[in-house]
């Protein structure tokens with residue numbers, strides 16, 4: 001009896017170890033730490049963000065979710081996608097459209113700034129949607145479970161740091177049809193674990209999950225670079241405006257100086273004239 005109980009427990013542990021959700025979490029652990037510690041994510045965590053950073057992030061997220069959700073939709077009935085297909089609960093594209101429209105107005109599409117790293121990420125999503133739909137779970141896990149975890153805290157920080165009111169510009173962080181993110185994550189993990197994969201496919205999914213984190217890290221780094229470049233340009237512009245003002249002062253100083261020099265030479269010329277007149281007068285007198 002005791003031996004049977006022991007066997008079941010061992011089997012249970014073995015089954016748990018085989019769970020895709022556990023494996024994926026384990027292989028991406030180190031990548032998660034690196035993603036959390038990118039300059040952009042650290043700035044978010046410290047509440048040290050500005051509107052420009054947030055708007056840039058929204059543009060990139062739009063391109064990423066556009067590719068991810070289009071590929072999930074296209075493969076909705078695929079055996080490896082159907083169990084984790086939750087467009088109503090998780091879909092982010094409409095929320096992102098709403099946020100972008102809030103900040104950029106109706107013609108937000110024309111104002112999109114998307115770095116190359118984001119385009120590469122979207123390109124990879126489209127590639128696996130066509131060639132390896134079973135890898136989509138790796139990308140869906142990385143984004144959606146992240147949004148339901150640390151993303152919730154980030155949403156509150158963004159709201160506070162940027163002083164956004166009534167949820168305006170924050171639709172991305174809100175999942176109105178998910179009552180409990182924790183319970184939903186549990187459901188999602190059990191659905192992930194129900195996907196049947198060959199050993200090769202499983203290895204491919206785990207590799208793809210690490211790659212998904214890598215894509216996110218590259219996007220964050222490039223966005224942060226864009227922000228730094230634009231901040232440097234702004235500083236340079238301000239410096240230029242300042243140095244343009246300074247020569248004005250010099251010009252006016254030098255013109256003042258030259259006008260005073262002119263008046264000095266005029267005075268000297270006048271004095272010379274008086275002396276000459278006196279000398280001539282005295283000379284005439286002497287004769």
Ligand code: HEM
Pocket residue numbers: 021024025032035036041042044045141142143145146147149150151153154213216
């Ligand atoms: C400011 C940065 C971040 C913070 C503070 C943060 C924090 C967290 C926390 C507290 C959890 C819950 C851990 C647990 O339930 O055991 C979590 C889970 C997760 N995060 Fe993040 N995170 C951040 C960035 C990211 C990024 C950039 C991604 C990916 C793009 C990501 C993807 C995930 C995923 C997939 C999970 C679910 C892990 C699992 O339960 O299997 N996170 N995060």
